[in-house]
Amino acid sequence: MLDAAVQVFSRRGFHAANMDEIAELSGVSKPMVYAYLGTKEELFVACLQRESMRLVDNLQAAADPTLPPDQQLWQGMRGFFEFVGAHRDGWSVLYRQARNQHPFSVVVNAMRETVLEVITDRLDAAVRAEGRQAKSEDITAMALTLVGASESLADWLADHPEEDAGRTATRLMNAVWLGAEQLLRGELWRPGQE
Amino acid sequence: MLDAAVQVFSRRGFHAANMDEIAELSGVSKPMVYAYLGTKEELFVACLQRESMRLVDNLQAAADPTLPPDQQLWQGMRGFFEFVGAHRDGWSVLYRQARNQHPFSVVVNAMRETVLEVITDRLDAAVRAEGRQAKSEDITAMALTLVGASESLADWLADHPEEDAGRTATRLMNAVWLGAEQLLRGELWRPGQE
DNA sequence: CAATAAACTTACGCGTGCGTAACCTTACGT
DNA sequence: ACGTAAGGTTACGCACGCGTAAGTTTATTG
Numbered sequence: 001m002l003d004a005a006v007q008v009f010s011r012r013g014f015h016a017a018n019m020d021e022i023a024e025l026s027g028v029s030k031p032m033v034y035a036y037l038g039t040k041e042e043l044f045v046a047c048l049q050r051e052s053m054r055l056v057d058n059l060q061a062a063a064d065p066t067l068p069p070d071q072q073l074w075q076g077m078r079g080f081f082e083f084v085g086a087h088r089d090g091w092s093v094l095y096r097q098a099r100n101q102h103p104f105s106v107v108v109n110a111m112r113e114t115v116l117e118v119i120t121d122r123l124d125a126a127v128r129a130e131g132r133q134a135k136s137e138d139i140t141a142m143a144l145t146l147v148g149a150s151e152s153l154a155d156w157l158a159d160h161p162e163e164d165a166g167r168t169a170t171r172l173m174n175a176v177w178l179g180a181e182q183l184l185r186g187e188l189w190r191p192g193q194e
Numbered sequence: 195m196l197d198a199a200v201q202v203f204s205r206r207g208f209h210a211a212n213m214d215e216i217a218e219l220s221g222v223s224k225p226m227v228y229a230y231l232g233t234k235e236e237l238f239v240a241c242l243q244r245e246s247m248r249l250v251d252n253l254q255a256a257a258d259p260t261l262p263p264d265q266q267l268w269q270g271m272r273g274f275f276e277f278v279g280a281h282r283d284g285w286s287v288l289y290r291q292a293r294n295q296h297p298f299s300v301v302v303n304a305m306r307e308t309v310l311e312v313i314t315d316r317l318d319a320a321v322r323a324e325g326r327q328a329k330s331e332d333i334t335a336m337a338l339t340l341v342g343a344s345e346s347l348a349d350w351l352a353d354h355p356e357e358d359a360g361r362t363a364t365r366l367m368n369a370v371w372l373g374a375e376q377l378l379r380g381e382l383w384r385p386g387q388e
Numbered sequence: 389c390a391a392t393a394a395a396c397t398t399a400c401g402c403g404t405g406c407g408t409a410a411c412c413t414t415a416c417g418t
Numbered sequence: 419a420c421g422t423a424a425g426g427t428t429a430c431g432c433a434c435g436c437g438t439a440a441g442t443t444t445a446t447t448g
Contacts, residue, residue, distance in 0.1 A: 013294070015209040018434085019435075019436065020435080028396080030397085031397070031437085032395085032396065034436095034437065034438080035395095039436080039437075040435095040436070069378065092294075096294035097294060099290075100207070102207075123378075126378050130378055132379075132380050134377075138368070141347065141362075141368075142365075142368075142377060144343075144346045144350055145365075145370065146369075146374075147346055148345055149339040149340075149343045149346070151346065152338045153339065168335075171331075171336075171339075174332070175335065175339040175370065176339065176369065176370065176374055177373050177375050179370060179373025179374075179375070180267070180336065180370055180371050181264070181371050181372060181373070182373060183328075183332075183336065184324055184326075186324070186328075213407085214406095223426070223427050223428080224408095224427090224428095225408075225426080225428095226425090228406095228407065229425090234406070234407090
């Protein structure tokens, strides 16, 4: 039933989606949808909450703080891309439909804020491990870069079912870990032993 | 009159915006809006076209093919961030409202595709200048990374008026040109002489 | 096997907002 | 002055879709 809602919201967007279609796809009548899941807004929020929980779970399951920073980063990215690949509709609802639509944006942005905090903390720890320290706004900018680049590749992944989550994560590592300069010179980052 | 529309669409989104409000903010009556700019959809598309033209103009005005690749990249980014800083409502309408809303997404995605092509060509040229060649999908991934990271920082910039376009571009250069690895070690990329 | 409650459906009231018909008013030629 | 047209406004028809009242079937209990 939630699955049906996610599917319809993904295809049509919040406004264009109508409750009759969701009910029909669920195989029940409209008043049942209202009885179980409340209004259209409440239903949408329920979808958002389930999908964002899945996303964050996938990120954190991939976190192993004992590994070196690049491995941690790669694993986090792979977890994220695996969620996107496995739940394309969920991704679409979260980032293409809800992200900028009041009042749903607050839910999504809260989740994005959480993700940003996690990454910021990791970066900070990695810098400290080098015996250095960086301005917090520089760390923030780096985290924003990582998240934005991930979202962009995620969108691409969502539209290319043939692509593999691990390969996508590796591509992103090459871009953001080594940097464009190294890449132009032919250097490559490779995932270590699993 | 278009300005008023962009402002309202930016604040409310396409669906929540109503023509009465746009008319009132324009200082004319509703039938006049219809007379000059057509239906709500046509009006929205007109906004999109103006803003996307501005954005692309800003990107290309900043292009100087004689400079080394990193300088070209930085100038392109700065041009882009300057557009965002100067037209926050326009940015909001393009990327937060229209990007995933049929049938407007086709307009925005066409523009994004153009930008991606420009960047892809530049990257390709830079790789060739090093006497190397890369798989096209790797170049594509790098371009997607650059664009995604730019969008993420642009969104951040749009909500932080105190921030400077040039500084944002420099931050992004540090992240994507040098790479996170260099950055953790304390290296910094700096814009050359202007 | 009636009486009643639970589970579900059909059919509709109602608000909202797009797009326009009908109406007004100011300028201009005759 | 007066017909007429350009340029404007007010007021409304209409479709759409959310949420629910009223009605119907299926289960349950004395």
